[in-house]
Amino acid sequence: DVKVTQSSRYLxxxxxxxxxxxxxxxxxxxxxxxxxxxxxxxxxxxYFSYDVKMKExxxxxxxxxxxxxxxxxxxxxxxxxxxxxxxxxxCASSFRSGNINYGYTFGSGTRLTVV
Amino acid sequence: xxxVTQSPEALRLQEGESSSLxxxxxxxxxxxxxxxxxxxxxxxxxxxTLYSAGEEKEKERLKATLTKKESFLHITxxxxxxxxxxxxxxxxxGGSNYxxxxxxxxxxxxNP
Numbered sequence: 271d272v273k274v275t276q277s278s279r280y281l282x283x284x285x286x287x288x289x290x291x292x293x294x295x296x297x298x299x300x301x302x303x304x305x306x307x308x309x310x311x312x313x314x315x316x317y318f319s320y321d322v323k324m325k326e327x328x329x330x331x332x333x334x335x336x337x338x339x340x341x342x343x344x345x346x347x348x349x350x351x352x353x354x355x356x357x358x359x360x361c362a363s364s365f366r367s368g369n370i371n372y373g374y375t376f377g378s379g380t381r382l383t384v385v
Numbered sequence: 386x387x388x389v390t391q392s393p394e395a396l397r398l399q400e401g402e403s404s405s406l407x408x409x410x411x412x413x414x415x416x417x418x419x420x421x422x423x424x425x426x427x428x429x430x431x432x433x434t435l436y437s438a439g440e441e442k443e444k445e446r447l448k449a450t451l452t453k454k455e456s457f458l459h460i461t462x463x464x465x466x467x468x469x470x471x472x473x474x475x476x477x478x479g480g481s482n483y484x485x486x487x488x489x490x491x492x493x494x495x496n497p
Contacts, residue, residue, distance in 0.1 A: 310489070312489035366483060379428045
């Protein structure tokens with residue numbers, strides 16, 4: 271069964287800390303995505319990557335950066351965590367084939383609390 | 386301006402009471418519409434993909450349909466285990482590298 275694995279289910283970090291969220295997929299997917307999900311706001315795209323070392327900003331990139339050194343791994347970095355970054359973070363991956371989108375496979379999510 | 390709108394925001398049903406969830410989109414150039422199910426504290430789980438108006442997909446008690454303006458997720462004789470948030474997402478022509486745009490979801494509660 272294909273999988274997207276997020277390294278932590280729950281994290282508690284202090285304001286100002288540098289935070290790394292890791293995501294690994296075993297499906298050889300080209301595309302990987304980071305979303306955050308908040309009540310009433312739905313899923314919002316932070317960053318995505320369509321190839322190794324390639325990245326594009328999503329809708330809310332401020333305060334975040336990403337790294338994709340290997341095809342299977344996509345990391346989200348909070349440079350200096352703030353309380354308004356408390357959220358559920360979801361990683362997803364997808365296969366790329368011409369103009370057809372086959373949809374995402376999501377990880378289980380990381381619930382991050384910044385105190 | 387929302388491109389994808391789901392309604393209702395929340396729906397409470399009795400077990401066995403069939404109903405439908407709606408996903409409408411206000412953009413042209415739809416290349417695909419996706420339905421996901423999300424349980425509390427978990428990531429969304431893929432249900433269906435629809436690519437063209439008139440297309441229908443079924444899985445157990447769920448049936449998804451697509452028109453040129455909206456999609457419906459019909460739930461027939463639901464059970465309590467169908468309780469979840471249901472998300473729809475669209476893929477648009479000219480979209481950047483397979484980005485999906487999500488609606489805010491419908492929270493479905495099925496009471497025994």
